[in-house]
Amino acid sequence: MKKHFNMVGLTATAALLILTTACGSGTDKKADSTQPSATKEAAKALTEITIIAPTYNDVPKNDLEAIGQVNQKLNVKINASYVPSNNYDDKVNVMLSSNDLPDLTVVWDITKQNWTQALQQGAFWDLTPYIKNYPNLSKIDAGIYSALSFNGKTMGVPRVRPQDGHESLIIRKDWLDKLGLQVPKTTDDMYKVMEAFTKNDPDGDGKPDTYGFASYSTPGPQTYLFSMFGSSTAGGISQGWAKDSSDKLIPAFTTPQMKTALTYWSKAFKEGLIVPDYPVMKAQQLKDMFIQGKIGMYIGNIVDIYNSPNMIKELQKTNPKADAVAYELPVAPDGKHYYERSSGNFGQLMINKKVPEDKMKKILELMDYGNTLEGWKQINYGVKDKDYTDTNIPTIVVQTDAGKANQYPNPGQWIPSYFNKYARAENGDMSPEIIKYDHDLVDSINKNSILDPATGINTPTNAEKGADFLKKIYDNEINTLVGKNSLEDWDKFVKSMLDDASYQKLAKEVNDAYKAKTGGK
Template sequence: MRSKAVVSGFIVCMLAGGMTAYSIGGASTVQMLNKRSDENGAPAEISIMTEFHTPEPPGPDNPVLKEIEKRTGTKLNIIWVSPNNWDAKQSVALASGDMPDLMKVTDMSNPLMQQMVNQGLFWDLSPYLANYPHLTKYPKSVWDSTKIDGKNYVIPSVRPIEGANFLAVRKDWLEKLHLQMPSTTEELYEVWKAFANEDPDGNGQKDTYGFNMRDWTPLLDNIFNQNNGKWKVRDGSLIDIATEPGTRAMLVFLHRAYTDGLIPRNFPILKMSQAEELATRGKAGFTTDTVLGLWRQIAQPMQEKPDADFLALTSLNGVVMQSQGFIGVYLIPKKVPEEKLRKILSLMDFGASEEGASLAINGIKDVHYKEVDGFKIATNQAGLDNISVSSFGKIFERFDNYLWAYAPGMPKHIYERNKKIIDDRSKVSVPDPSIGLISPTAIQVGSEYNKRIEDMKVRVVIGKESIQAWDLFVDELKKDAQYQKMIVEMNAAYQGKMSKE
């Protein structure tokens, strides 16, 4: 009764904020999709909720979807959610309890997810995983960092350790303006200034930006703090980088860029897709993405200028961040029968195999790609069918440290260049020391503090608050008992983790 009361209370709060429970065509996902396979061996119907980052999501008649169903004996009903409202859809599905059979959650520390796990509302997969050999090939560090109370309640949405989201530059603009690749933040600023003021696109107008501000924080926080993530290790303890001098220096840097017109003035209200559009329309000289995602961002500029090229930086200020090895996790609600649970795990194990992962991200041979000298060359049909690591590859995932080196349609020389960038990054990349660590207080109130911090950063960047106001804000955080409690709890979790290594 207690768990129902907690979830019901959360629903009231969500609905009061103007959100509605997720449904398909007016019927709930449970009513329409949550069916068991029958005794005659009919395909097991499995509903999945996930995100997509292709121009459109694959449709229900997609040939790759049909092929996956054929090879796995399933009927898949995939609820594709746009990245623009992905966080809201997750919250509503969790709060309502009207969840699909397999649901992705972006953040391991999601308070409601953690609460629901503790209440026994999701399957503990630990006793089953040994039977699925491809899933168990995921790195041990990824399985360990996604445990909750020592158990595997989630299937990590596995991704490479290297090649993650980082700054990238229009290489052709650099060459046109006779500029060098920046290696420090001051050099970066000078390149931004040139991109904004020296007409790199050659249209005779001052209509370009140095940086589109796509996913700017915490990326720039980390670059200025030479760190990875919210927490930095110093003298054996975790330090919150919000209170560090590097974060202050980043705000001064960005305020100068804002004042000089090097970044969009409306960046605080830009959705990620809108910031990205500045890059895809050739209006920004810097963007962010994985080395794979950059190929998607340069596709449109290349149609007008064949030499257009986004080149991922190897590092900046001598540092680049490692990925945590996963981008979200999948959970299976306890209301799913055990028979279907095993079928879902078999499906995900297929996706973790070389066969399944290749089918998901490359498609069908001679339909979506041609193979030439061992290299898969995408056909136009791959784009038409939205075949990508950013669609089916969000669900069916094999661990491959070069996964982010390739995208459909990419020529081999770009693929080889990306592999070299990944190899070079591995020599200087910094891991996130807080992966897998949980603070109970942060689960309850951490998002509120994070919002206050991010709001204050924006206000300083756009000049609504001074940098001195930021200093006072940081002093308040250092005196805030609840905020300090989170730091104490994170350090306790960190020391416990280190004692086991």
């Protein structure tokens, strides 16, 4: 699954989430050509910075008071253009092909062929020697930079996102209690809970109208079903890669763990423990079905329970005793926890090579400020006590009606954001006790989460045929899970892929690129 890390929208009374990061302080005092520099004369000159970024609602204005304050603080003039997110890729692709990109561009995926070619042709600044001189950008986790690197070089500033917290088992706790069940610790435990939630009338209405579990398969299957068995890391190429005993990368869908996962879930589907609409289900339907009391478990963000609409509040409208809690996924049959670690970004901010070096450094100064808590709040949420108000949790604010009218938080799309590892585990509706519980849950998940070793890699064959390969993988996974294809059919499919000359070429390219990226390690 393409794990985009989407901003979550809350109600007017709910608190809004900010992505946060621990920021360092101080800079390298040694003078060199890569350091931020500006003479007194240059400092007087206003630097105009043109930007293109996506928007998920209406287009915000450039004359917002908070943006004016940033302009004054940094002696810049921000001139941002916004494109609706569903049209954004098309727009920037046209601008790229016509060599008409602005100074700073939000780029979602540099592994696409046109962006790869542009990078090879030197269309963007190589920021590798510069990042170290910016106190906040230099503190972003090296793994996040690595996931976005191109031929080992830092070609952009990450739009940072949390790496864990998107993969928890959300359960109707009151159903567990009513049926005398414990929180499932193993996949066998989970199966028994699915059976009980489906067959033992957990809602007490005397009707067989509940299901133990729900997932989705549109536009692709929810890969957590497989990764919890240790079979998939859900990367961009062929749904993820794993290391074999010789440290060679192999497609995760070809592993024995994937077949174990398909065996487990196909049995559950056949026995009616999973919502029968699974083949056409979409991600947003999971929360709806949970609130409607139709399902007892699903896998999702820890914060899903409290994001608008707050699931507990909605459930308690009809059942005052209803409760929902996020837990760790059960251990796989080998006794280990497995989670997909996010790459920690939602694309990156790339600087046009047409931009002079001094201006490039000024843009990095703006990005560095946008990576602080102060800068992120100011650009993303506006003027304090006018567009938003603080809470007792530094990373959570309440957007005012005035702030929403000014289209906050849309301006924040063109800065790195303030990294918060707990962003998927915090919400203003949570009590301090719940926040601590959820923070601990993220910390526990982080100990076992795995980043796809092929993250950030693209190959010529994948650019040409990757989409077709991925569709075949998706189709066969879904068809096997719902019983349309047998497990023997799955084995035949895996063999056909491994025997395919084009796929063999792709696998070789992935391994060669991985060795080049890691220095052969």
